[in-house]
Amino acid sequence: TQLLEQSPQFLSIQEGENLTVYCNSSSVFSSLQWYRQEPGEGPVLLVTVVTGGEVKKLKRLTFQFGDARKDSSLHITAAQPGDTGLYLCAGARDSNYQLIWGAGTKLIIKP
Amino acid sequence: EAGVAQSPRYKIIEKRQSVAFWCNPISGHATLYWYQQILGQGPKLLIQFQNNGVVDDSQLPKDRFSAERLKGVDSTLKIQPAKLEDSAVYLCASSLDWGLGEETQYFGPGTRLLVL
Numbered sequence: 001t002q003l004l005e006q007s008p009q010f011l012s013i014q015e016g017e018n019l020t021v022y023c024n025s026s027s028v029f030s031s032l033q034w035y036r037q038e039p040g041e042g043p044v045l046l047v048t049v050v051t052g053g054e055v056k057k058l059k060r061l062t063f064q065f066g067d068a069r070k071d072s073s074l075h076i077t078a079a080q081p082g083d084t085g086l087y088l089c090a091g092a093r094d095s096n097y098q099l100i101w102g103a104g105t106k107l108i109i110k111p
Numbered sequence: 112e113a114g115v116a117q118s119p120r121y122k123i124i125e126k127r128q129s130v131a132f133w134c135n136p137i138s139g140h141a142t143l144y145w146y147q148q149i150l151g152q153g154p155k156l157l158i159q160f161q162n163n164g165v166v167d168d169s170q171l172p173k174d175r176f177s178a179e180r181l182k183g184v185d186s187t188l189k190i191q192p193a194k195l196e197d198s199a200v201y202l203c204a205s206s207l208d209w210g211l212g213e214e215t216q217y218f219g220p221g222t223r224l225l226v227l
Contacts, residue, residue, distance in 0.1 A: 006153075019210025020192035033215070042115070042202050043154070088153050092214045098167065099214060 004102035012108040021105040024071045029091035032072045037086040079109045115219035117203050125224045129191040132222045136205030145188050146202040193226045
């Protein structure tokens with residue numbers, strides 16, 4: 001079974017701090033997606049990374065796909081309370097395009 | 112563009128009772144997914160439809176769970192009889208066309224089920 005491991009599982013920091021969360025696997029993915037899920041809602045896609053080594057920026061969020069396409073990171077600069085949520089990564093397999101989901105990082109930004 | 116609709120949003124039942132959830136995907140999306148998300152975990156795929164055909168139901172507990180998408184549009188997921196461990200959020204998602212590699216999934220708000 002291919003697994004995506006996310007770390008840390010839980011992170012609580014003060015507004016204005018920087019943070020990085022990780023998504024790691026021993027398997028290669030054709031692409032990797034990051035979602036944010038707020039309480040009582042479904043996950044919402046933030047970004048898709050496709051190329052090994054790719055870096056994408058979304059305002060204060062920076063996403064990186066590992067060179068070998070086995071891992072990814074999400075870095076948030078100057079975190080704000082609105083960044084609070086569950087961050088999920090999901091990798092797509094070449095063979096059938098189905099997504100393998102991580103367990104998520106629960107992020108709380110305190111004002 | 113309207114998103115994925117799900118109902119009900121919340122359901123409380125007693126164990127051994129039956130329950131059904133409904134999902135209406137984004138118009139024109141060929142692929143529909145049902146996920147189970149237990150508190151503190153990522154979504155677990157229960158079943159994937161491509162139009163009205165089943166692509167993958169390998170993780171669906173078929174002794175108690177069933178799902179259908181008869182006309183290739185909306186879908187229902189049923190649990191009969193429910194167990195305590197079925198307490199979870201049931202998420203429906205759709206994507207444009209899984210068969211073409213369009214794997215971006217759009218999620219509904221989910222149905223939160225509590226089995227007592």
